[in-house]
Amino acid sequence: MAIINGTSGNDIRVGTLGADTMNGLGGNDTLVGLAGNDVLNGDAVLGPYGNDNLIGGAGNDTLNGRGGNDWLIGGTGNDILNGGTGIDTADYSSRSIHGIGYVGATAAVTVNLNITGSQNTGGSGFDTLSSIENVSGTNFNDTLIGNGASNVLAGLGGHDTLDGRAGNDRLEGGDGNDILTGGDGNDTLNGGNGNDTIFGNSGNDRLTGGAGADSLTSGVGSNVFVYTAVSxxxxxxxxxxxxxxxxxxxxxxxxxVDADATQAGNQAFTFIGSNPFSNFFGIYNPGELRFANGVLQGNTDFDGAAEFEIAFANGGSTLTINDLLL
Known part of the structure; x- marks a missing residue:
């Protein structure tokens, strides 16, 4: 068993193949436990003393973030992740930090921040999460569930199910065909790539489908549907x-959205109501936006065909210029 201490600065410490106790002390530290049943302490005392990366590795590890906004990676095994004060993240993905690669979950995970005791994550053993605000998933088909705090849930790859529950949450679907549910609160929901299904539920939400043919349901409240590209x-x-x-x-x-692909920069659309796109001897005016028959259409070049479209399942018959942010 080794006891490995950092300094008051920003340290990178790597443990042994045995059962280590690692103390980051001050600074923004990265502690890597490797094999063995390790205890990783981000800071010496509670308080905003450092934003630490704690990587458990193999074994049944205990990770204590203590002060600061910490990143906790239990790895394989049955781990205890205690974020402490600050805004802390439990990460089940496989990536590298400061050039140090680590292996996260070996299959899809189910993580519920409402559960205070040990929970079967599926792909990463039986973990106990305490004072964790955010969860980062895997490239498998994950289920991530928030609590009453303002959570960030990131699905990454795979066909994920993200449920923010209460609080003002941010849900990031990533790649795959994801299902995002905001729950209560004013939520920001980003589907990412894939054909996503997004529910805002209550609150004033921002819904972004991203690439793919997405289904967007805002629920109650004053909501904004956000588009950033024709694609x-x-x-x-x-x-x-x-x-x-x-x-x-x-x-x-x-x-x-760049309404005119024929010009440099980001051009704004001009709304023309239900009128057809303007035509001058077969040359059409790029940058026009029209709404008819339950479909919002945008023409971004000189032909008469729309390049950009949004369909409205309820017809959207009363949509006007006042409902558009151009």
Whole structure:
């Protein structure tokens, strides 16, 4: 058994193949336990003393973040992750920190921040999470569930299910066909790549489908549907569907979309109501946005076909310029 101490500075300490006790002391430290049943302490005392990376590795490890905003990676084994004060993250992915690679879960994980005792994560053993605000998943099909705090849940790869529950949460689907549910609070929901299904539920939410043919349901509240590129909702079968748009309460934010591909920079759309795209001797005016028959269409070049479309399942018959952020 080894006792490995850091300094008051920013340290990187790597343990042994045995059962180690590692103390970061001050600074923003990275502690790597390797094999064995290790105890990793980010700081000497409670308080905002350092934002630490604690990597358990193999074995049944105890990770104590204590002060600061810490990143806790239990690795394989049945681990105890105690974030302490600050905004702390339990990470089940496989990645590298400061050039040190580590292996996270070996299969999909299910992590519920409402459970205070030991929980079967599936792909990463029986873990006990305490004072953890955020969870980062894997490239498998994960289920991540928040609690009453303001959580960040990141699905990464795979077809994930993310549920923020109460609090003002941020849900990041990543790659795959994900299901995101905001729950209570004012949530930010980003589907990422894939054909995602997003539910805002209650609160004033921001819903971004990202790439893929997404289904967006805002729920109650004053909500914003955000688009940042034509590729977020291309015309035809790849377009998004907004299930429950309520005029005068919800908004469509298109300020990040370049409405005119023929010019440099990010050009804004011009809304022309239900009129057809402007045509001058067969040359059409790029940058026009029209709404008819339950579909919002944008033309970004000189032809008469829309490159950008959003479908409204409820028809969106009362959508006006006042519902658009251009």
């Amino acid at each position: 977020d909702s291309p015309a035809g079968g790849g377009r998004d569907t907004i299930q429950d748009f309520v005029a005068s309460f919800d908004d469509i934010d298109l300020r990040g």
